[in-house]
Amino acid sequence: MCLAIPGKVLEIKGNVAKVDFGNGVIRDVDITLVDVDVGKYVLVHTGYAIQVMEEEDARETLDLWREILNVFEQSPQDKPGA
Amino acid sequence: MRRLDANSPFRDHEISDLLVRRIREIAPSDPLKLCHVCGTHEWTITHSGLRSLLPESVSLIAGPGCPVCIVPAQEIDEAVWLALNGVTVVTFGDMYRVPGSEFSLEDAKSRGGDVRVVYSVRDAAEMASNGPGMDFVFFAIGFETTAPMNAVEVPRSPENLSFLVSHRLIPPAIDFLAEMEDLNIDGVIAPGHVSTVIGMRPYGRFPEEYGMPTVIAGFEPLDVLMGVYMLLRQIESGSPRLENEYSRAVTYEGNVKAQAAVDEVFDAVDGAWRGLGEIPSSALQLKEEFSGKDARERFEIDVGLGRDVYPGCSCPQVIIGKITPDECPLFMRACTPEKPKGACMVSREGTCNIWAIHSPL
Numbered sequence: 001m002c003l004a005i006p007g008k009v010l011e012i013k014g015n016v017a018k019v020d021f022g023n024g025v026i027r028d029v030d031i032t033l034v035d036v037d038v039g040k041y042v043l044v045h046t047g048y049a050i051q052v053m054e055e056e057d058a059r060e061t062l063d064l065w066r067e068i069l070n071v072f073e074q075s076p077q078d079k080p081g082a
Numbered sequence: 083m084r085r086l087d088a089n090s091p092f093r094d095h096e097i098s099d100l101l102v103r104r105i106r107e108i109a110p111s112d113p114l115k116l117c118h119v120c121g122t123h124e125w126t127i128t129h130s131g132l133r134s135l136l137p138e139s140v141s142l143i144a145g146p147g148c149p150v151c152i153v154p155a156q157e158i159d160e161a162v163w164l165a166l167n168g169v170t171v172v173t174f175g176d177m178y179r180v181p182g183s184e185f186s187l188e189d190a191k192s193r194g195g196d197v198r199v200v201y202s203v204r205d206a207a208e209m210a211s212n213g214p215g216m217d218f219v220f221f222a223i224g225f226e227t228t229a230p231m232n233a234v235e236v237p238r239s240p241e242n243l244s245f246l247v248s249h250r251l252i253p254p255a256i257d258f259l260a261e262m263e264d265l266n267i268d269g270v271i272a273p274g275h276v277s278t279v280i281g282m283r284p285y286g287r288f289p290e291e292y293g294m295p296t297v298i299a300g301f302e303p304l305d306v307l308m309g310v311y312m313l314l315r316q317i318e319s320g321s322p323r324l325e326n327e328y329s330r331a332v333t334y335e336g337n338v339k340a341q342a343a344v345d346e347v348f349d350a351v352d353g354a355w356r357g358l359g360e361i362p363s364s365a366l367q368l369k370e371e372f373s374g375k376d377a378r379e380r381f382e383i384d385v386g387l388g389r390d391v392y393p394g395c396s397c398p399q400v401i402i403g404k405i406t407p408d409e410c411p412l413f414m415r416a417c418t419p420e421k422p423k424g425a426c427m428v429s430r431e432g433t434c435n436i437w438a439i440h441s442p443l
């Protein structure tokens with residue numbers, strides 16, 4: 001039920017945006033609950049955008065994880081189970 | 083299939099291998115229980131086989147995270163009553179087959195009631211606009227993720243659309259789980275999309291008051307594994323705190339516009355959860371000024387107290403993670419996805435349904 005799918009905003013008319021979910025699926029989405037511009041990504045739940053997402057954020061998160069996980073690999077004192 | 087770049091990297095094998103290794107290194111040998119409260123998390127965990135990747139000492143249990151499973155039978159009976167008394171009931175597909183005391187909305191339809199399944203409350207508003215002279219009721223279920231949509235539509239929807247509100251709130255349910263003496267949860271994976279709306283603040287009390295490690299996590303397999311790892315790090319260091327794994331969709335403040343919309347239209351009140359009983363301040367009710375849009379005010383709905391649990395069904399124990407679905411005597415015997423007895427087997431987000439479809443038996 002709490003499923004939300006990210007998609008890219010193609011155009012905006014009033015409180016409704018055309019959003020591209022990939023694979024040619026383009027749907028009208030109500031954007032009353034967010035402030036968003038064309039070209040940004042939104043997270044969509046039951047036809048309403050609930051958050052604006054940055055593609056960069058996802059990449060930065062993963063880069064950070066890689067760094068954290070590898071640092072632990074190199075520091076024996078951080079590996080209590082090793 | 084082309085996936086959006088914001089999520090596809092979160093299935094990276096290299097990172098998942100590393101994460102599983104770290105989890106195994108850090109996991110204590112004493113058993114511990116990590117609880118999530120989201121049907122979508124359970125889907126990811128079971129569908130991706132994440133439990134099989136974890137050390138035996140780490141149990142991932144499913145709390146009351148399926149919003150249709152926890153709607154009391156009495157409130158489904160109200161929807162069924164409306165459908166059988168000339169009102170068009172509009173609902174999400176997840177709710178369509180969930181049994182009330184006796185009947186589901188699907189049963190009501192087969193008895194001549196007008197029940198329509200939609201993807202969004204916008205569809206209900208559009209139907210009401212196109213059907214003047216008819217009474218429409220939207221069965222407003224769901225957690226904090228779904229309440230803002232109804233908060234937007236209540237003031238602006240056509241006069242002939244009212245709302246049967248059965249929203250429930252997640253943080254009070256976590257209080258309920260944390261306070262259960264015989265459940266003994268060691269950490270909570272908080273639901274990502276509920277948190278997109280409410281932000282991080284409402285979870286602060288779990289580490290502070292209960293000493294409960296709490297991590298907000300997203301829904302890709304890597305998100306859940308990282309959430310588990312972050313909880314284990316907290317448990318290992320003995321410093322419970324609130325962390326946000328799903329930072330690409332959850333901010334500290336959450337969606338302030340959505341919160342304001344909900345606050346304008348709803349009050350938090352005590353509410354019953356199916357099979358669990360009443361949880362303080364865990365339900366939403368339309369404010370007095372919107373009582374004209376409240377289906378319970380508009381129609382003289384006549385239903386009894388409701389029977390939440392089918393005889394022999396263990397949904398109340400499954401819902402709080404006290405037992406797993408395969409420990410219920412009805413699971414895959416008298417109760418199957420085709421012929422469900424309990425709410426947890428009906429919904430695609432019910433723990434029993436997910437286990438029935440995705441677990442090796």
